[in-house]
Amino acid sequence: MPMKIRTPSLRKQTGASIPTIRLNSSTKDSLEALLREVRACKICSASLPMDPRPVLQCHGSARILIVGQAPGRKVHESGIPFQDASGERLRSWLGVTSEIFYDERRVAILPMGFCFPGTGVSGDLPPRPECAPAWRNKLLKHLKSVQLTLVIGQFAHDYHLPNAGSTVTEVVQSWRMHLPSVIPLPHPSPRNNRWLARNPWFEAELLPVLRKRVALSLSDA
Numbered sequence: 001m002p003m004k005i006r007t008p009s010l011r012k013q014t015g016a017s018i019p020t021i022r023l024n025s026s027t028k029d030s031l032e033a034l035l036r037e038v039r040a041c042k043i044c045s046a047s048l049p050m051d052p053r054p055v056l057q058c059h060g061s062a063r064i065l066i067v068g069q070a071p072g073r074k075v076h077e078s079g080i081p082f083q084d085a086s087g088e089r090l091r092s093w094l095g096v097t098s099e100i101f102y103d104e105r106r107v108a109i110l111p112m113g114f115c116f117p118g119t120g121v122s123g124d125l126p127p128r129p130e131c132a133p134a135w136r137n138k139l140l141k142h143l144k145s146v147q148l149t150l151v152i153g154q155f156a157h158d159y160h161l162p163n164a165g166s167t168v169t170e171v172v173q174s175w176r177m178h179l180p181s182v183i184p185l186p187h188p189s190p191r192n193n194r195w196l197a198r199n200p201w202f203e204a205e206l207l208p209v210l211r212k213r214v215a216l217s218l219s220d221a
């Protein structure tokens, strides 16, 4: 998703009413049971361009949490998060192989919306606003081993770093304030090549620290 002036945050969007999700008492503490419920979710199916296909990676042992936006069409088709050009760039930013990236015991991937939201006139639509209120806190409660959270793009910034700045550039520029446990990033999409060219400090200053924090977080995983 290209970085421009922010649109109203995900939390300010008014979407359809959000049904209560009920977990019975025998399963409410189980991540496995919760993930089964997420994968069967149809809360906003009427607003999606295709049948829901939540794409996420989550295990209670994960040391790194990656918070993205929402799957694009290619990821929706594969069912594998960041299996696209954005993912290739993200893995090179982190300095990790695909094997490490897709090891759920080391890396959790929870986008702000789990299903492909469709395409608008200037790219993919924002994550569905129903998704984070329905699932996010319930899943995050199970990620007790996370040492580093990578917050990627406008909608993730709005949710996880609400006071860090009013544009993606401002939020990413504030990266030193959030160390050592959180690092904000721009979206690694090829659509952001111009942003990367205009902000050379990102590759020169932030990426070396990011790679060190990733390696440290994974060192005994």
Ligand code: SF4
Residues within 6 Å of the ligand: 038, 041, 042, 043, 044, 045, 052, 053, 054, 113, 114, 115, 128, 130, 131, 132, 134
């Ligand atoms: S985007 Fe989220 S809330 Fe909507 S159907 Fe998919 S998992 Fe459910």
